[in-house]
Amino acid sequence: MFEMRGGEVTLPDDPAALPGDAHLVFIGLVRSPWVRRDDCPKNMREARERGRTASVEIAPAFRQGLEGLASASHVVLLTWLHHAPRNLIVQKPRHAADSKGVFALRSPARPNPVGMHVARLLDVDPAAGILSLEGIDALNGTPVIDVKPYFASVDAVPDAAYAKTVPAADEDGN
Template structure:
């Protein structure tokens, strides 16, 4: 269990203890230079600023799924943030004025701790299941749920905003 801050709220039941209703499988792991939450960048912008590359190692069973991925300049990676608490439903970020529901935050603490990362694809080696990335903002060994090509024509919205944002953009750190 972890300590909550003023204004935070926990779910009555920890999602980790609930019956399974889906069969998510991990297709590989992320190899990153980050081994502690303290040193791990808080978002992809901060990760890129470190100049530290990362890579994914895809399990043999799923490597054929990488065919054609090398054509993408960027990829979307969905990860399972396995160190994140799952019972926190209202959070009070240190830098925020008011508590916020988890679905209005990019924090890893949420009922299903799924991380979303958009990274520049550097290289793909299907034979060894390795995907090289420009950077990543998660701990070494983080499980990978899925990989998708990023399409600027459909995935980017220049007009997107977050009204009244009183905090810096956060990604899915652990």
Template sequence: MFEKRDGEKLLQTDPADMPADGHIVFIGRIASPWTSRQTCPKNMRAAREAGQAATVLIDPAYRDGLLALERASHIVILSWLHHAPRALIVQRPRHAAEPKGVFSLRSPARPNPVGLHIARLMAVDIDNGRIDIDAIDVFDGTPVIDIKPYFASTDAFPEATIAGRDEK
């Protein structure tokens, strides 16, 4: 459970208690060195700075989907942040003076706790369903929803900014 901070708001109904409607399946799990909130990096930059590689383990039924993935230098991993609270709609991050809506944050606490991670692809082993990546910022055992190749030509926007935030 989490502790609500001043200025934070909860939804009237926790999305975790609502009937499923997306038919999302998990295609595998992430093997990472992170087992607690205290040790898990808060973002991919911090994960890379920690110097700990990780592995995405794909379930047998989905392994054929890895064919030709090795062509990509980087991949996008969509994960299900299954330990995150889902009812928190307004949050006050520790580093922020004012509360912010969940959709203006990258926090894992959100109605649908989908994680977005861009990782350097190190190796692919289709037979064993193993994808080695440079780093990850999620707990060991986190479910994987999808994997996509990262295309710098269409996915990167170097001019993108967030007002009032130092991106250094």
């Protein structure tokens, strides 16, 4: 599913084959219109632009945890991107001129393929365990590992930027 590109580097050992450090439990599944990686939006902005709703099905054992979530306008979903390779440590994105380390990218290919999605919450049905979402950039059947309310007052960082600028030195060169 993933092809190696020039400039990419793999780890000597695939993290999927190493002993685990933690025990994750999947609490539900993403239900989306996307069944092939090539069709799936590459990010949440693109998912919203496509106008296709999605949902999350929470397993019965975890449905009580949805109590009070309907008050949130958005949620943060953490997913396990189970189709992604885990051994790429340097990647060459199709749209980039240079290779970058995995921690400088939002690619699903990473040692622990955790996806993060901030989605508008349209409806919550705690009894059925269904979260209705404005959209999602994850394949149908992607395991969900956590759901959190998004709080703009503490989660939004208005001055966040990827291309950091270094402040100019003052007259003393500091």
